Amino acid sequence: MSRLIALTRETLAAKIDELEYSPAGHIDARTVAGSALVAGWSDCTGSDLVKGRYRGVCVSFSDIILTHEGHNTDSYIPYTVTDFRGVFIIMSLPRSVSPGVSVLSKGLLGDPRLLKTPYPEFNRYYGVKTEGNDAEKQIITPEFASALVNRKKDGGSELKMAFSGSFAYIAAENKTNLFEDGNGSDEELGKRLARELEFVTEIMDALIDKTRLFAPVKY
Numbered sequence: 260m261s262r263l264i265a266l267t268r269e270t271l272a273a274k275i276d277e278l279e280y281s282p283a284g285h286i287d288a289r290t291v292a293g294s295a296l297v298a299g300w301s302d303c304t305g306s307d308l309v310k311g312r313y314r315g316v317c318v319s320f321s322d323i324i325l326t327h328e329g330h331n332t333d334s335y336i337p338y339t340v341t342d343f344r345g346v347f348i349i350m351s352l353p354r355s356v357s358p359g360v361s362v363l364s365k366g367l368l369g370d371p372r373l374l375k376t377p378y379p380e381f382n383r384y385y386g387v388k389t390e391g392n393d394a395e396k397q398i399i400t401p402e403f404a405s406a407l408v409n410r411k412k413d414g415g416s417e418l419k420m421a422f423s424g425s426f427a428y429i430a431a432e433n434k435t436n437l438f439e440d441g442n443g444s445d446e447e448l449g450k451r452l453a454r455e456l457e458f459v460t461e462i463m464d465a466l467i468d469k470t471r472l473f474a475p476v477k478y
Contacts, residue, residue, distance in 0.1 A: 261440075262440075262445065262448075263438070263439075263440040263448070264280075264282055266445060266448055266449050266452060267280065267282070267307075267438045267452055268280055269449070270438075270449060270452040270453050270456055271309060271311075271456065273453075274313065274456060274460060275309060275311035275312065275313055275318075276311055276312040276313075277311045277312050278309070278310075278311040279308075279309070279310040279311060280307075280308070280309055280310075281307075281308040282306060282307055282438075283306060284305075284306070284307075284308030284321065285303075285304065285305025285306055285307070285308050285321040285322060285323055285347075286305065286308065286319060286320070286321045286323055286347045286349065287303075288303035290349070290428075291303055291323060291325070291347060294421045294423075294428035294430070295361075295421060296361075296363075296419040296420075296421055296428060296430045297325050297342055297343045297419070297430060298342075299327055299342050300325035300326060300327050300342040300343065301326070301327040301328065302325070302326045302327065303323060303324075303325055304323070304324050304326075305321050305322045305323035305324060305347075306321065306322050306436065306437075307321050307322050307436070307437045307438045308320075308321040309321065313460065313463055314463075314464075314467055316350055316351060316463070316467060316473070317350070317351035318348065318349065318350050318351070318463060319348070319349045320346055320347060320348040320349065320459055321346070321347060321437075322345070322346060322347075322433075322436050322437050323343070323344075323345070323346075323347045323430075324341065324343070324344045325341070325342045325343040325344075326339050326340060326341050326342060327339075327340050327342060328340070343430060343432065344432065344433065344434065345416065345430060345431050345432040345433040346429075346430075346431045346433050346437065346458070346459055347428070347429070347430050348427075348428070348429040348430075348431070348459060348462065348463065349426055349427070349428055349429075350426065350427040350429070350463060350466060351425060351426060352422070352424075352425050352426060352427055352472050352473075353472070353473060354397075354425075354472065355424055355425050356397065356398075356422040356423060356424065356425075356427075356472070357423075357424065358389060358390040359389065359390075359421060359422060359423035359424075360387065360388070360389040360395045360398055360421070360422045360423075361387070361388040361389070361419075361420065361421045361422075362385055362386075362387055362398065362399070362407075362418075362419075362420040362421075362422075363385065363386055363388075363418075363419050363420070364384065364385060364386075364411075364417050364418065364419070365383070365384055365385060365386050373386035373387060373388065374386070374387040374388065374389060374395060376395070376399050376404065378399070378401065378404040378405075378408075380404075380408050381399070381404035381405075381407065381408055384407070384408060384411045385407060385411075387399060396471070397470060397471040397472055398422060398470045398471070398472060399470075400469060400470055400471060402468075402469040403465065403466075403469040403470050406465045406469050407465075416431055416432040416433055417431075417432045418430070418431050418432075418462070422472070427466060427472070429462060429466075431458070431459075431462055433458065435455075437455045437456075437458075437459075438452055438455060
């Protein structure tokens, strides 16, 4: 086992229970397509597939790169267009969301028919799509709206989220692949791997702590 894989497993095991880690694996194209978070792509590649339980929630995540082939109008020489590069996260929900709800950055939405939430600052940066009347209230709480706004103001990467049935799907743009090797000591590499994992866990923490999706069911 290489130094990188050993340190990555150690870093992940500190946060992820029942860990399964596949350095060469990634979230499959069918799942990504089903989330409808990114349009226009035809090829899906990736790496560093992680599965397990985070804070009691079943999760999967990996790097993915979504691309399609473009053509120069003058020379007809094909070239690769990157539609998305980042981390794709799947979280199992304790209760079903129906009908589905999508939360996307405003700049990524071309549809003017967006749901207005009670949070004006949130509405400046994000849009919500749903066919229902109440499903979004489980998600867009004051705390979650504030967290997303603060992330935007702090220069955080673009987020696209879809909540459908028993799953949440999150696509977080990231210019750097997770868990890549590098120079330096084991300690230095371990610290970098921990920071990269934190990029993912902070997003999952926001959903667990600041939405109503994971709150205990009241009878």
